[in-house]
Amino acid sequence: MLHKLTQTADALFGFETAGAHCDIPCKIYDPAPALIAALSVVRMMDILQETAAKEPSLERDATIARCVAIKELEAGKVKEEVRVIWGDYIKAPQIEAHPDVHSLVHAIMMGGSKCKQGVNRDAALELLENVNCFAELFWQTKGVETERREAPYPPSLAVVRPV
Amino acid sequence: MSPSLRDGDYVVLRRYGRTRKPGSRDVVVYTQPGGPTRIKRLANREADTRFSVQGDGPLSAPSVDLGLVPIDWMIGKVIHVIRPSGPASLDVETGQSRFPEI
Numbered sequence: 001m002l003h004k005l006t007q008t009a010d011a012l013f014g015f016e017t018a019g020a021h022c023d024i025p026c027k028i029y030d031p032a033p034a035l036i037a038a039l040s041v042v043r044m045m046d047i048l049q050e051t052a053a054k055e056p057s058l059e060r061d062a063t064i065a066r067c068v069a070i071k072e073l074e075a076g077k078v079k080e081e082v083r084v085i086w087g088d089y090i091k092a093p094q095i096e097a098h099p100d101v102h103s104l105v106h107a108i109m110m111g112g113s114k115c116k117q118g119v120n121r122d123a124a125l126e127l128l129e130n131v132n133c134f135a136e137l138f139w140q141t142k143g144v145e146t147e148r149r150e151a152p153y154p155p156s157l158a159v160v161r162p163v
Numbered sequence: 164m165s166p167s168l169r170d171g172d173y174v175v176l177r178r179y180g181r182t183r184k185p186g187s188r189d190v191v192v193y194t195q196p197g198g199p200t201r202i203k204r205l206a207n208r209e210a211d212t213r214f215s216v217q218g219d220g221p222l223s224a225p226s227v228d229l230g231l232v233p234i235d236w237m238i239g240k241v242i243h244v245i246r247p248s249g250p251a252s253l254d255v256e257t258g259q260s261r262f263p264e265i
Contacts, residue, residue, distance in 0.1 A: 002245055003173065003246060003247045006173045006245050017200065018201055018202035019199055019201055019202070020165070020168060020218055
């Protein structure tokens with residue numbers, strides 16, 4: 001009865017909600033999936049450019065359609081993976097140590113969208129660089145050293161990994 | 164804060180003031196400037212004006228993830244919980260309800 005009355009008052013006056021933040025905090029966070037997705041965005045753009053240069057055919061058009069779909073997916077994955085680490089892991093102590101984290105994440109969100117919308121390789125390279133910087137920041141918060149190593153697959157670009 | 168608190172519970176707060184100060188084991192509501200409003204249990208006083216926080220559940224996010232909470236952020240201490248099964252008061256030391264659920 002009291003709960004129902006309180007619910008009614010809540011509906012009328014809008015009580016503030018407090019969260020206890022009990023997402024299953026498994027502590028498994030890793031920017032590696034975001035980096036693989038960013039590399040995939042560059043790769044899809046490269047394949048698109050190569051394919052667009054070929055003679056028009058149904059096969060060429062089908063390849064373009066598939067690569068566009070995968071580019072869309074992978075750019076979305078970059079945004080999602082980074083968003084989850086930023087939203088669930090990055091807290092006051094990490095923000096205090098890295099006050100530029102919000103602007104970096106925002107740049108990644110904007111860059112991901114730009115790569116979805118177009119086929120600009122420079123935009124994809126900028127996205128990868130921003131995700132590399134985010135990965136370095138993330139591992140620094142855990143006191144883990146990192147290095148940049150060239151991925152052993154195309155587009156053979158450097159990505160951050162813990163050592 | 165499960166199992167002490169559940170989604171949908173309402174809480175009644177007693178505001179801190181000059182004569183009422185936060186202490187370990189208090190369940191408090193606090194708001195981080197520019198951030199969300201949270202409800203957690205105070206653990207240890209880590210500095211003159213800050214506490215570490217914890218939840219009551221085994222999988223709760225602790226201070227290492229949430230950070231230390233300054234007293235200035237705290238709105239008040241939970242003294243009553245209103246839930247669909249009836250009102251309850253939290254036992255400060257155990258975090259258990261003083262009244263059986265109806």
